[in-house]
Every structure is written in structure tokens, then in C-alpha cells.
Amino acid sequence: MASVRQFQVTFDCAEPERVARFWCEVLGYVVPPPPEGFATWDDVNRSLPPGDQGAWFACVDPSGVGPRLFFQRVPEGKVVKNRVHLDVRVGTGLVGEERLAALEAECARLVALGAVRVRLLPADEDNESCLVMQDIEGNEFCLD
Numbered sequence: 001m002a003s004v005r006q007f008q009v010t011f012d013c014a015e016p017e018r019v020a021r022f023w024c025e026v027l028g029y030v031v032p033p034p035p036e037g038f039a040t041w042d043d044v045n046r047s048l049p050p051g052d053q054g055a056w057f058a059c060v061d062p063s064g065v066g067p068r069l070f071f072q073r074v075p076e077g078k079v080v081k082n083r084v085h086l087d088v089r090v091g092t093g094l095v096g097e098e099r100l101a102a103l104e105a106e107c108a109r110l111v112a113l114g115a116v117r118v119r120l121l122p123a124d125e126d127n128e129s130c131l132v133m134q135d136i137e138g139n140e141f142c143l144d
Helices: 016-027 041-046 096-112
Strands: 008-013 056-059 068-073 086-088 116-121 130-134 140-143
Touching (some): 016 056, 016 068, 096 116, 096 130, 096 140
Parallel strands (some): 008 068
Antiparallel strands (some): 056 068, 116 130, 130 140
16 A cells, blocks of 8 residues: 655746745645744745745645645746646535635625635535635635
8 A cells, every 4th residue: 555645736827925925824834944944934935046035935734734835936927727726624524604604704805815706616416605706816716
């Protein structure tokens, strides 16, 4: 039997630190401490060649349970729907109007952070409602 492996989720983006800090707010993640020998992440950046400064940023689950999120700068912009996305679980165990209220409350919080509400996917015979959203660079995610 294969062992469970740790993994990280990587986002291509234009502004890695900005997008990482957005996801810290969404998920309650934190920026890890800088490597030994550096007082701040700004110090780390200043030690890099100019073309590599600001090229990546990361955030982590402070409890150590969730995956590390890694954000890397790419030259091209987003042009099509994501093939992979995050489902932010805010309505787990809730149904009907109670679930919708929880989704709408979290949607309002995230819109204030710069997210965009795309559409509500209403409940059907197989699935409860969820909200499709976009982060500050247009990456889709769901409030589930």
C-alpha cells in the first residue's frame, strides 16, 4: 500500500505575494517565517537577483493539517477556466436556507477582500448549493 504524501497546491499568477495574502485571509493561513539568516521576506527578496525578486510566495496552514499554497509569477495572464480549483468548505453539514445564508455571508466577506462572485449553483437531487467565485486574479474557486 502506498503511503500518503504531503503535497502543495501551486498557483500561476502575476503578483504572488498579493494573491498569497488574499488566500491567507480566505483560509486562515499564515506566511511562514523567512529562512534562517533572514529577518524578513523582504530581506530574502533583496538577496535575490532582480529578475527573481517577488517571483514566488507561499502560505501555510498554521495547524499543519492543510497543504502549503505556493504562488509563482508567470508572464502570461489567465485566459481559460482552471482545470483544478479549491472548494472552500463553509457550508458543510448545512442544507437549504441555512446553507445559502452561510455561503452568502462568506461570499460577502470575500468580495470585500477583492474576490468576485460568479454564480450560484442551486441545489439539485445530487448536490447542495455552492457559489462559484474568482480570486483577485480571476482563478475560480467554490464556496461549498
